[in-house]
Amino acid sequence: MSDLKEANDLVQLRLIFLGTSSSIPTPGRSLTSLALMRGKEILLFDVGEGTQRQMIKIGIGFGRITNIFITHFHGDHILGLLGLLQTMSLLNRDRPLNIYGPRGIIGFLRNNMRYLKFGLTFQISVHEVKGGVIMKEKDYVVEACPSEHSVRSYSYLLKEFDRQGVFYPEKASKLGVPKGKLWSTLQRGENVTIGDKIINPDQVLGKKRPGRKIGISGDTRPSPLLSKLFSNADVIVFDSTYGEEYLDKAKENMHSTCVEAAQLAKDAEAKLLVLTHFSARYSDVSKLVFQALKIHPNVVAASDLEVIEVPYPDERV
């Protein structure tokens, strides 16, 4: 039944926080980067200075990175990208790589590669995003949505498609479908024909099970657009540069407070809020978590090299 097993296999999804500091690093926090590891591939959201070394420290390797998403053109979100590309080339990568970012990313890369003269050993496809679905894979999409920061910036959402429902072998047997390949066909959602009878997958499968939704805000003020983008997300990773006592600064610098992040997560009915991008003024961010917990019941603060596993909604305990 290996076919059936594979079709039922769950894809592991982990968030690995490579850098959780805003603008200036601290002894304990590197600059912004988040690795979303889904199955065997890594999607990297922002590549602040120091990202490659954080990846080396945690030992996840560079080969699995398939797609890189840049939220905006501030140094603390992009200045690790060139070093990462250089290191991938030094390691003789040949797997193609997609890079998504705001308008200007093509010029930024082209100019710097001219100065730095490191020959890429692999193909990169660089995409200037405008919003909407920017990437579609077999079982998920990534959407971009303009966020509200001091420069052109985007938030991203990874949205898995619904999975097939649970397969009921006894129903299949009762309908006369022999165990084996045809079970897998039904499990994949395709009809099978037994004699002159067409068996429909709905007859043997439970109802569809929802995929996961992961939202990554980048630097932003809260906004109705983002509440909508992130609605019903399993996890929102949100700008929490400041505590509520610095709301004025958050507004001035186009960031969010932990409480604003929590309010947005509540409005969006997100299951878990992960605070990140902390101002260097906070050596201990537990205060920010407590402030946010007054608004939303499920809040954690990201720390460098921390791994958060994201279960499917129907697996959540």
Next chain:
Amino acid sequence: MSDLKEANDLVQLRLIFLGTSSSIPTPGRSLTSLALMRGKEILLFDVGEGTQRQMIKIGIGFGRITNIFITHFHGDHILGLLGLLQTMSLLNRDRPLNIYGPRGIIGFLRNNMRYLKFGLTFQISVHEVKGGVIMKEKDYVVEACPSEHSVRSYSYLLKEFDRQGVFYPEKASKLGVPKGKLWSTLQRGENVTIGDKIINPDQVLGKKRPGRKIGISGDTRPSPLLSKLFSNADVIVFDSTYGEEYLDKAKENMHSTCVEAAQLAKDAEAKLLVLTHFSARYSDVSKLVFQALKIHPNVVAASDLEVIEVPYPDERV
């Protein structure tokens, strides 16, 4: 006698290794950067990715950096520069800063600051070096010399001027110079007049005492030009990407082995050789030190955040 004390004061000179890895960082080694802290100022040689965070970790601050020297345009030597400039601006620096580097550095900075849009809060003067004395201060100069690497590259030498000789108070008293301001004048190497008698500093001072010479190779093959540049240096910090077993690779990639570094230090009659820029293949570099010690009696391997104090030649024990 505070004037006399000040005139006799020694200027502390320390080398602080911020990154000692070649091309790819490792868990224990950040990318290349060396802070030469002389008195209250810091001269930074190369600014690999991660330099600002290393400085934050060791707590030496950014305000004292007066001059930055880039050896060449490889990412692992320059990709921390933009983040450092951004951080200095976020900290509202107003002290001007000099940046020296190979041809192209002006364009590199201009282009990136256009993309990254961080407004500098301070003036930078960017100098494209060609070799020779590139900077002259009250009591030292910095020289650049072309090195032999795969792209245009320079080695640097900091050379202090000779200091005045030891002041002999008894000689001054015997010549009728009253204790006080005039002693300081003589100590500074200027004549004083007592009645109709001109007293020459040579009459009260010992012979001039040599200043210090610090050589920083950057990435390079050994070369006669560098042996000459570094002759009689107190310290040479030299490319030691490989052990002697990888001489072929060193030649191919235009780097040096530890043994070649030691031979150059020996030829130059340098007092201390500091090996650095180690290939990521070496987690333990003691083997490289032992290989080098067969050629030169005084060799150490740099490690990240290590501080080496450099005494004056006449103070050395």
